[in-house]
Amino acid sequence: MARKPKQQRSKATVDAIVEAALIAIAQQGPSATTARQVADIAGIGVGSLYEYFEDKDAIFEAAGARFVDDTVAMIKPLIPELVRLNIRDAVAKLLFTFRDFLEENNQLYLKCARHAFSLDMVIYQEPINRALMDLFTQYLMHHPDMLRLPNIPALAYFYINGGVFTVVRHLSEQQPTQGFDELVTVFGDILASYAEHKLGLPEA
Amino acid sequence: MARKPKQQRSKATVDAIVEAALIAIAQQGPSATTARQVADIAGIGVGSLYEYFEDKDAIFEAAGARFVDDTVAMIKPLIPELVRLNIRDAVAKLLFTFRDFLEENNQLYLKCARHAFSLDMVIYQEPINRALMDLFTQYLMHHPDMLRLPNIPALAYFYINGGVFTVVRHLSEQQPTQGFDELVTVFGDILASYAEHKLGLPEA
DNA sequence: ATGCTTGTTCGGATTCAATTCGGAAATCAT
DNA sequence: ATGATTTCCGAATTGAATCCGAACAAGCAT
Numbered sequence: 001m002a003r004k005p006k007q008q009r010s011k012a013t014v015d016a017i018v019e020a021a022l023i024a025i026a027q028q029g030p031s032a033t034t035a036r037q038v039a040d041i042a043g044i045g046v047g048s049l050y051e052y053f054e055d056k057d058a059i060f061e062a063a064g065a066r067f068v069d070d071t072v073a074m075i076k077p078l079i080p081e082l083v084r085l086n087i088r089d090a091v092a093k094l095l096f097t098f099r100d101f102l103e104e105n106n107q108l109y110l111k112c113a114r115h116a117f118s119l120d121m122v123i124y125q126e127p128i129n130r131a132l133m134d135l136f137t138q139y140l141m142h143h144p145d146m147l148r149l150p151n152i153p154a155l156a157y158f159y160i161n162g163g164v165f166t167v168v169r170h171l172s173e174q175q176p177t178q179g180f181d182e183l184v185t186v187f188g189d190i191l192a193s194y195a196e197h198k199l200g201l202p203e204a
Numbered sequence: 205m206a207r208k209p210k211q212q213r214s215k216a217t218v219d220a221i222v223e224a225a226l227i228a229i230a231q232q233g234p235s236a237t238t239a240r241q242v243a244d245i246a247g248i249g250v251g252s253l254y255e256y257f258e259d260k261d262a263i264f265e266a267a268g269a270r271f272v273d274d275t276v277a278m279i280k281p282l283i284p285e286l287v288r289l290n291i292r293d294a295v296a297k298l299l300f301t302f303r304d305f306l307e308e309n310n311q312l313y314l315k316c317a318r319h320a321f322s323l324d325m326v327i328y329q330e331p332i333n334r335a336l337m338d339l340f341t342q343y344l345m346h347h348p349d350m351l352r353l354p355n356i357p358a359l360a361y362f363y364i365n366g367g368v369f370t371v372v373r374h375l376s377e378q379q380p381t382q383g384f385d386e387l388v389t390v391f392g393d394i395l396a397s398y399a400e401h402k403l404g405l406p407e408a
Numbered sequence: 409a410t411g412c413t414t415g416t417t418c419g420g421a422t423t424c425a426a427t428t429c430g431g432a433a434a435t436c437a438t
Numbered sequence: 439a440t441g442a443t444t445t446c447c448g449a450a451t452t453g454a455a456t457c458c459g460a461a462c463a464a465g466c467a468t
Contacts, residue, residue, distance in 0.1 A: 009463080009464080045418040120233055120372060
């Protein structure tokens, strides 16, 4: 970004640009949105875009960062509560909250997330994965039996990466083959089965 | 523009364009590759690109289609063999074969796959999912006990979508947190645990 | 308030990639 | 081998991305 916004006025401009980028991405995806469109939506001149952003990609990265930060901010406060639930309930609570979050603002974030899984973009989502990994870890700490599970890192890797992608894809589906509820059940069952099968029959 | 190649000569040109597109995408991703680069790699003039493709996106779609067809062609013949194995072995065999396939040609396909998970592109990958779904279904048919499993469609949806994404992401990882082998083990265990937990203790 | 410095906005000018198109070259059919 | 068809191409056009210096606004003394 060429400059740092010093005054309140320019902070608002940067903010308007990021918001506009999210709207444009949701509407048409990043590759189809032009700089002029973003400027128009933000209600500013084209040239102003480049005062605070190196190029179009930098704008999209900032928009992605906004999404990621909001997502993390949604997950973090849930952790203390989720950690006390059994696996199925924790998974269900998390997924329903996540869905509601993605559906907000007329699916603004869901429609953006559709474009976020190019593995080049995915690095910017790392904070989300870290937050979920944190949740996973803290859950294990509150259920020490589960620390005996084999392959915990690989399990978490698959569950988190595969889970986020699958949920976003399912919610984006035009005509889903099955309901979200069934998916939530399976998500919970898979993890619970793994734990119960590998350990014995714990879990209240 | 958008003509059909009639002669052998032009078929070769179209082929060269598709190959060139795959190479370019692997190197820099679609949004960073220019029409001129593709033409240069293919060893043809820029204008020739537009004889058989509407625009740059159409070229990328064709490249994607090539990848998808090759992938399906890799999966299909495996099915009869996989269907006779126990879950863990079947999953392992499939994943190792899939990895080798992605690693071919100096990771050409792996490096392309990195860019294929934007959910706009993902529709073109549907044949891959169908092939995997077919494998899943036929596996169940050969192990009829498993037909009693609850939520099979949702299970398959999560397992296939999440699995493909996770594998490609892991293989693309610069410095993986865990080995591919651990991931394969978890993939097998997760599915086997679900089956064994839900049914009783089947599976040889 | 006034003058000065710094921060901000903007749109015309520039640059570069995508796409078009008409003519030249190759292939085909007779 | 000649006319018809197919293919190839690169110069010209188009449009989006980016730059930049003039014009405007805010901060801050005095």
